[in-house]
Amino acid sequence: MRDSYSVKFSGFKLVNSKIFKRNYSDLCQSLKLHPYYVTGFCDGESSFIISIRPNSKIKTGWSVELIFEICLHKKDLELLKLIQQALGGVGNISKHSDKSIQLKVGSVKDLELIVNHFDKYPLITQKCADYFLFKQALELVKNKKHLTLEGIQNLINIKASVNLGLSDKLKVAFPNTVPVSRPLINEEIKDSNWLSGFISAEGCFLIVINPSKSNKIGSVVSLWFQITQHSRDEKLLKSFISYLGCGRYTPHSNRNAGNFIVQKFSDLDEKIIPFLKKYSILGIKALDFSDFCEVGELIKNKAHLTTTGLEQILTIKKRMNNNRIN
Incomplete structure (x- = not known):
């Protein structure tokens, strides 16, 4: 518990959705x-x-x-x-x-x-x-x-x-309508809990597996953390770079949107994952984060360079994101 608020999953091994549902439901009884x-x-x-x-x-x-x-x-x-x-x-x-x-x-x-x-x-x-x-x-x-x-x-x-x-x-x-002036917003992150809430809503944890001729097992594995927003919030997305000390901003394929992306493994391992373990995301996305961390550990241990490790990562990838919610 921090400052009378509790948003952590400490002590829970998020193995599958059934275990998560039972643990999370119990945990929610005391969460604030x-x-x-x-x-x-x-x-x-x-x-x-x-x-x-x-x-x-x-x-x-x-x-x-x-x-x-x-x-x-x-x-x-x-x-x-x-x-x-x-x-x-x-x-x-x-x-x-x-x-x-x-x-x-x-x-x-x-x-x-x-x-x-x-x-x-x-x-x-x-x-x-x-x-x-x-x-x-x-x-x-x-x-x-x-x-x-x-x-x-x-x-x-x-x-x-x-x-x-x-x-x-x-x-x-109402043909005589005169739209009122829309306020311009130029706010900054005031509390890290805001960012954990925003990531719970908008963050995406991706396992990317691409073919590779230079790799002995024929595939290369990488982790991506991404937040996509309308281009009107470009300045806010760019501020995440300095706030988290990593990442980059790129325009989205949809011209009206942009991405904050972190792909460098050391940044994910040393900055993004520790941040989200301290300021926990909640909801079903916590399962994706748990799987993301599990693959991160496999990569740290070089398991992604083996056929067995790659198969394990593929199994994890298949249960994440839209595959989990159907």
Whole structure:
């Protein structure tokens, strides 16, 4: 336990998903997430939604709903419960699809608790701009402005600058919309727990095996740690290089995205893995990290240069990432 918060898996051997599920479920009974971990995770996985829909039963003809939402794979139910608890226990967790679940917070009273959290432990990706605009919308709703046509237009002006903006139907219905100015976010990492939360949401642990004529067993094994984000967060991704003391930034094949990548084994072994053992990631991704570390140990012991070791690494690779969640 550190500073009254516990986010470690010490003492657990994450051998397979069944053992992980049992151990993790028990562990979650005593876990308390660091608030910056929660913010980091939300920087990766949460959404601030302003929903405006036609409603003939309302005087203005439009209904307004403000929603804070986190949607995860159903295997991360325990993690979602922990996040809900850290945010004051507000909202409801429900099925989103056959493979996903969602935490949805929609009442004004509950959303005020969400706002209190992010005001104290700020978001630092460009999602923070959506949050600031969402706060403006919440103030309008709290003051009953959404019950007037002028207030609806003000909300439309805000919504036009949030997430994907307005639907075609709303653009037609509100032709005089003037999108509000979207805040520019230039925040820095204030706490390492933010980064562990963000990696829990957005990090990717990869085992890369390529053919090699110069290698006796015909294959070369390498480990990659990667975080991919929209290019609007390029500056933040580049800041990880100095914060972690390793890695590089590269544009993604998708022109609107970029990658923070660490491939050098010594950097992974001496910087990334120790960092994530100190500031643990949580959820189903902890299994990928455990497998990543296991392969790291095999590489350190030169097992990847043998046929038996390569077969063992291939077995581990086959159970990771999307192969684990199906």
